[in-house]
Amino acid sequence: MAVLLSVTPAGAHGFGQRYDLPLPLSLYLSGAAAAVVFSFVIVGLFVRSAPPTHAHSRVDLFDYRPGRALAAFGVPLKLSALVLFAAMLLAGFLGDQNPYRNLAPTLVWIIAWVGLAYVSALVGDIWPLINPWRTVFDAAETVYRHICGRNLALDKTYPHALGIWPAVLLLLAFSWTELVYPTPAVPSHIASFALGYSVLTWAGMFLFGGETWLRHGELFTVIFGTFARLAPTEIRTARPKPQFLLRRFGTGLTGREQVSPSMMAFVLLLLSSVLYDGLIATPEWSVAESAIIARLSDVVELGSVALRSIGLVGFWLLFLSAYWMVSIVMSAVTERHFSSRQIAQTFALTLIPIALGYHLAHYLVYFLVQGQYIIPLLSDPFGYGWNLFGTASYRPDIAIVGARFAWYTAVAAVLLGHIAAVYLAHVQAMQIFAARKLALASQIPLTALMVVYTCISLSILAEPIVERSRPSAQPTAVAENMVAIPADAVLPDQDSGRLQVIGPGKFARAKLIYRLLGSAFHDGTKMTAADLLYPYIFAYRWGTRGDGRETHYDQSIDTATAPIRRELAGLRVVGSETASKSIRVGDVDFLREVFTIEVYTTSAPTSPEREAVPAPPWSTLPWHLLVLMEEAVSGNWAAFSQTEATRRGVEWLDLVRSQALNARFAALTESFERDGFRPEALRPLVGVDEARRRWAALSAFYKANGHFLVTNGPYQLKSWSQDSAVLSAFRDLSYPLGVGSYDSYAIPRRGFITAVDSTDDGVRLSGDVEMIDKFQRRYRLKRVPLSSIPPDVLKRMPPECRFVVVDDQKRVVLAGAAPLGESSSFQFDFKNRLPVGRYTMFAAIALNGNVMNADIRQIPIVVSSN
Incomplete structure (x- = not known):
């Protein structure tokens, strides 16, 4: 605490506005780690027994008038969510594809993914109420039951061994789309993914029944339900009487139950994916990524997308491995009362506060700033210039929070998340171990893991803000290209x-x-x-x-x-x-x-x-x-x-x-x-x-x-x-060029590729260009082969061939401009410039730098090993 409260100057840079950390990052890390350890000591000394497991189920808010008043909002919320979902699909497919002028990116990535996670964890799980896939399926099943007298779903038996692995795979796909996919904010892509996910969800509900698939395979039901275990309320929609239960924070994360291996994997994926989001934005990752791609270029063609995909899975497996190893140690220090697998499954849910802390640290500022775009977008969801609710002219306030707020919020979120996890893990240990000594012993390895998590997360969060230490006041310490x-x-x-x-x-x-x-x-x-x-x-x-x-x-x-x-x-x-x-x-x-x-x-x-x-x-x-x-x-x-x-x-x-x-x-x-x-x-x-x-x-x-x-x-x-x-x-002698110098702008001329001849691992391009026949104020354009134009005329209008070469993955691998060769053609040799393979070249002849309305030719290229 003394470290955290002391203030000394340190060099740093920020985003948006400049913000200097009052302490070097190393002191923040050591202070935060000490706070986690200190919380373990305090909890161990003063929390000597676990609270009653089901004490929270005594208070049903629907038994009171304010609670019943809240229930009246159920149907409007359900219909509003369904209308927004439909609007998101239509906007994605039909609206302006600028992400800032389309409802889909803001609604999906900010309001739904970020905002509903916070509501679920801090208020309660409202997703079962507003889930549009559930609303549509329930309505269809009600109509079908009324007409046919039986359920719409086939109600196949869901394999118990399958657990929530479908949700795990869908979370991995969702994280890949968010973190790796090159264009996750393009509205049409979002709508396509949403439509495909809708088909998958309704198919699962049709096969296994709505409630069964929602619990096991509907990603957002599982995510928001998992976060909601921390919330002070619990909403039960079971018939005939729904309940709105009040409970202590975190009660849903403790108990004697052992979660399934799939749920354990799901929690660790939540943890790792949010932290991975911060990792790939750091300069260290960029340097490492470039080095790996360059090192492996002779062995395998590995692009950024492929490398980040491998990194996403690898980061998840790294978190799983670290947690599993700690579980082995916990089992050993508790005299093997429980196996390492049982330990891992028993304490997995206590990591949820850490996941929420990471989520807050990474996305809260993003939510507060970018989330404001929902206000004008509700009035103009398609980007057509509408003003349905009179809010289209609203301009988000990007200065609502600054770098100081972002940093301290991130530190507080990560630290409080770990402290809450320490407390809940201790409560869990007190419930499953008869001896208090064993309960305390089991928490030492887990607390050590949390300290490591704290340091890693704060280091990643600080990357956009804290400079690496360098010699003071010496320009030569800056990189050579600065x-x-x-x-x-x-x-x-x-x-x-x-x-x-x-x-x-x-x-x-x-x-x-x-x-x-x-x-x-x-x-x-x-x-x-x-x-x-x-x-x-x-x-x-x-x-x-x-x-x-x-x-x-x-x-x-x-x-x-x-x-x-x-x-x-x-x-x-x-x-x-x-x-x-x-x-x-x-x-x-x-x-x-x-x-x-x-x-x-x-x-x-x-x-x-x-x-x-x-x-x-x-x-x-x-x-x-x-x-x-x-x-x-x-x-x-x-x-x-x-x-x-x-x-x-x-x-x-x-x-x-x-x-x-x-x-x-x-x-x-x-x-x-x-x-x-x-x-x-x-x-x-x-x-x-x-x-x-x-x-x-x-x-x-x-x-x-x-x-x-x-x-x-x-x-x-x-x-x-x-x-x-x-x-x-407009004649003025202050102008840099003489009379007639601007004709090339008034009458822009074009070039045309007329012949493509293949050479050994290269091509030769021949072409025509437009020439001007002038007579007084009249002119006429005519196409003339480059080979027929005198050299002195070519010097006054130097043609060049501008080109781009892409590989079979549509990635640009070569680009540039080539001057006209001695044989009045453009020569390209790719043998020593491109690896063996098939490519496509896009080329156009530019005259006087003019590329307006260019005649672009698409040319296949094969670079052989000979």
């Missing part, structure tokens, strides 16, 4: 978007340096550092769910900017210079400003093109136009995306055709010009006078052109009608 981020670099705040100084001691995995040639916008304003940084602010402000305000989040922006927010580690505008790119025409100097920007990311270094994807430091829109659009969306005049506009019942934001919006924008720009308005996040970068010039320029642009579509592109919208638009070239 890059120090300058202390004056900035990063947008998750909630407000304001640029926050990162400070010293931060590192990234990749550093990109951009030299960006600034250019004028269509309204005549000049690009500044504020225009480069504000798109990042915009991404964080509108792509992050904040404090629940409806008008400051858009799912489409969230999706589009997720790579930026996931991988961005820091930004730094180094400065600008005008000497190198400025030109002089006659007596006039045309200044071209070059900005140097450093972007730091958390993505592993691969190639400059790949690393640049999540963090381009520019936007086609000036900051003042983005601010104007934000004001419109914040005021609920319009929405950024069509989906959000439909959901909120407002216009889809249009800077050109909406006369009503343009009138509002015009008034707003005049107001902003008078006030010199600029957003709070840009005040360190933009002064009042600069802001007034921006708004004045935008207002003048609108008066001259009749719209607000200001960009820095080479074409400017001149006029438009219902079915056409006229673009005029």
